Amino acid sequence: MTIDAAAVDNSARISPENNLDFYAYSQAAPYSMQQLTDDDLLIGGSNRDEKERTIPPDMPSVRQARSDFAYFMSDELRAELFRRNQMLMACANLDVAGAMPERVGDYYNLMPLDSSQANVPHKSRTFRYQTISYKATHIRTNAVCYLKRIMGCKLPTARLYDVVEAWKKIVHANIVQLRDVFLTKDFDDEQPSIVFVYDFIPCCETLQKRHFSSNVSQLKGWANPYNLSGEDRPFSAGKGTSHTGLLAESLIWEYVVQISSLIRTLHGVPLACRCLNLSRILVDGDSKGGRGKSRVWLSGVGIADILDGTINGIVHQHILNDLQDFGRLILMLACNSIVGAQKEHLQTSLDIVQRNYSHDLKNLILHFLLPSNTSKPKTINECMPMIGARFYAQIDNLHVRGDILENELAKELDCGRLFRLICKLDALLERPEHSMNQVWSETGDRYILKLFRDFVFHAVGFDGEPIIDIAHIVQCLNKFDAGSHDKICLTSRDEQNVIIVSYSELHQAFERAFTELMNYGSTGSS
Amino acid sequence: MTIDAAAVDNSARISPENNLDFYAYSQAAPYSMQQLTDDDLLIGGSNRDEKERTIPPDMPSVRQARSDFAYFMSDELRAELFRRNQMLMACANLDVAGAMPERVGDYYNLMPLDSSQANVPHKSRTFRYQTISYKATHIRTNAVCYLKRIMGCKLPTARLYDVVEAWKKIVHANIVQLRDVFLTKDFDDEQPSIVFVYDFIPCCETLQKRHFSSNVSQLKGWANPYNLSGEDRPFSAGKGTSHTGLLAESLIWEYVVQISSLIRTLHGVPLACRCLNLSRILVDGDSKGGRGKSRVWLSGVGIADILDGTINGIVHQHILNDLQDFGRLILMLACNSIVGAQKEHLQTSLDIVQRNYSHDLKNLILHFLLPSNTSKPKTINECMPMIGARFYAQIDNLHVRGDILENELAKELDCGRLFRLICKLDALLERPEHSMNQVWSETGDRYILKLFRDFVFHAVGFDGEPIIDIAHIVQCLNKFDAGSHDKICLTSRDEQNVIIVSYSELHQAFERAFTELMNYGSTGSS
Known part of the structure; x- marks a missing residue:
């Protein structure tokens, strides 16, 4: 040549x-x-x-919307998508797989999520029953699903179909969708298990794990604003003006917007969340944060209603409880402490919020946390004026995120085509x-x-x-x-x-x- | 074998x-x-x-966020990205390319956008000067840019640098970013041209073209609510309750949210748009519509200020004009008629809005269109309560769009890797x-x-x-x-x-x- x-x-x-x-x-x-x-x-x-x-x-060229971001994100985004694919594809090892049923209902390829061992139940604090979580694959659609198995609990039959259907209809960007509920003996139990099937969200963690598992949030001694040991402390204890462990206000508002959005959708039906707590809210990506990576999902929706077998009984009471849970959740995030929402620590927590965050955030917490003074019941819509222009910031962020993804996709588009071309050429x-x-x-x-x-x-x-x-x-x-x-x-x-x-x-x-x-x-x- | x-x-x-x-x-x-x-x-x-x-x-598997959407969009999205890449790559044909300078400033590969011919000026109604638009490529970054050349106009020198820098700093998802402004004789004119360089947004059209060029919006005779010919008509003329040509209310609100967002950002600086009209607002994708495809961008920002050579003089008057332009724009969109915002047709237009849309939309139009009753000047923030919960809908849509893009990207990720692998193997x-x-x-x-x-x-x-x-x-x-x-x-x-x-x-x-x-x-x- x-x-x-x-x-x-x-x-x-x-x-x-x-x-x-x-x-x-x-x-x-x-x-x-x-x-x-x-x-x-x-x-x-x-x-x-x-x-x-x-x-x-x-x-293949690149839409120049915000090229600096586009190139900055690229590797990180790639790695993130990679980890997600990996998580979706992960399988149990042979020992574990052998100890589990080959197929449960319409699902196969089960992999336990709570523990690396098979059949280790996890006592759920929310639902009072022993539960085990699995990742599994649907036998026909190949969709990867999250299975929550509830052991030793009988399904009530009264109006159950209506309840399940009502929850299956809920489609929202911040709710992990309920896909199916079935009773099965495939786990070889003495008694059947109820299995709740949800979409599987790879590579996420709970708000609890994200923000309340690090050492920063567990300050010891006088640096801790909450006098947990009850000892005498100087007046200034825990009142340092800079709390290094506190979350950025913009992040808290991103959570507020998304959580209030899902509450609003459910309360409009009307349905109640009944599970608004830190360990039921999933948050996207790894803990490094960054723009657009604070997407949250409420998981485990509908379980409480379905186990009750009814919705309408006291849904309005549950809705009011949701609103109070919402206020409590935001307070815990703002003062970055789980004990912060307990009655005896409320004043300390509100002081922290007052010192470190805007009036809007403090008002929002107080509005939902405290009982209503008037006879008119609260609604989630009342948070909108407090969020105010922060909606715009969220929308702008989401547009930018979309632009980045579109840029990446435009670049990748040709790879698939060229790959197929070269495969055909090599085959010839x-x-x-x-x-x-x-x-x-x-x-x-x-x-x-x-x-x-x-x-x-x-x-x-x-x-x-x-x-x-x-x-x-x-x-x-x-x-x-x-x-x-x-x-x-x-x-x-x-x-x-x-x-x-x-x-x-x-x-x-x-x-x-x-x-x-x-x-x-x-x-x-x- | x-x-x-x-x-x-x-x-x-x-x-x-x-x-x-x-x-x-x-x-x-x-x-x-x-x-x-x-x-x-x-x-x-x-x-x-x-x-x-x-x-x-x-x-490679797929995140199951909303699989029905994900698969539905796939081909459409692919085609859309394809068209965009194509538009970015398009070049002038040899005749046209030969009639144009090889290089203008730091840009080459010029392609006229207003006409398929070279050097056909387009009399701009907004800027009073003859302008020609080009697509061009930056010589170092290879970024594809939009060049707006303004002919026969001298650049004022007073404080010009400050004005240009102020506009170059504006980064917003709904504004086409100004990248550069320069004076050049590269076009071989008798007098130099001023060139404004912006990001190039492929495959978009103006709001004017999207919504005001079809036949539906130009109803003839008595079906037209505006009595343009001035003839006598029965009382019911143009008052049909269903206006088939009208836009969906949700679409108008998507525009309202995005346009108010960009106005808010500019007015906060403070800068004024000075170009809020149908022919300056670009809208994404093709006219088929669909979720998340109503992204808008304001184009040509800063030109008026830069040609004036100053900002601060009467910026507050310009800001008030922007707000009125905003009301007028939304009114034209809502009654789907360009004449609808003229003084003599105002009552007819407001009747159409009243009959076909929510009170919020009518209030928003009235609020910004009519002169203020009080001495307190209006601000764009006053549209937020009227938008209200529609922010949530927008955010939900954007999350869904992001999920779809992420799903697609996760599927494509491996193609690039496999392509490189097979290239190496074939090279061996x-x-x-x-x-x-x-x-x-x-x-x-x-x-x-x-x-x-x-x-x-x-x-x-x-x-x-x-x-x-x-x-x-x-x-x-x-x-x-x-x-x-x-x-x-x-x-x-x-x-x-x-x-x-x-x-x-x-x-x-x-x-x-x-x-x-x-x-x-x-x-x-x-």
């Missing part, structure tokens, strides 16, 4: 530091007006007929069963495709050194896929033959050869 | 209808507990050491310059990699028919990339040799061979 071929298409070569970094490609390919060929100019001008066909742009070439057949191997369509493959992948430098330039590969494959009119010079392996051929002819040869290959089995000809 | 090899790894085969559809793969691979191999179980159990290494999950195998060299071709590492390539791409069925199964290819490449301990059976082309080898050994061979190839040039050995 000579250097001539490389020279024909020298715009393909890009600075060496980008050699194997595909993602840098869209940023790194400078081409000036002189280098533009007819084909580069196909889109947008007179050649309207050709425009439709020239689908793949030569360089060097097939062993055809190596003896002249028509199939060294002549005709397949031959120039083979030379093209050499041109794409086996480029060599001036001294014969191999060059692997992913930008060259991507550009060649894109022109090949688009059927560009650009011409390249292919050289035979013995360097005796030189063929000048356009990408468009190569593309046609490829289509013919692939169709022939696909028809090979059906016609039976060789 | 025999069938044995395929039988060793028969879980790779998937239903034939999914053969070439990569995206269906994650949904279509059922595998039961019995078929799980040691390697499938690596993650999550006892093999903690191995966990880190086994990065690629065998099947069948290199012509090594075909005569035994060490490099038919023995050792390269030989088993060649057999592996045959196994992956050249599978044949029972009757020798070629099988191209993208699921098989993906699974093999994933196990290969991960260095799985699964073993496969490779058969030589002459069917005389059968090699049982694990993916992990293949992976090591690949690493060695690729390193050797990369060192080939530098050491000079062959």
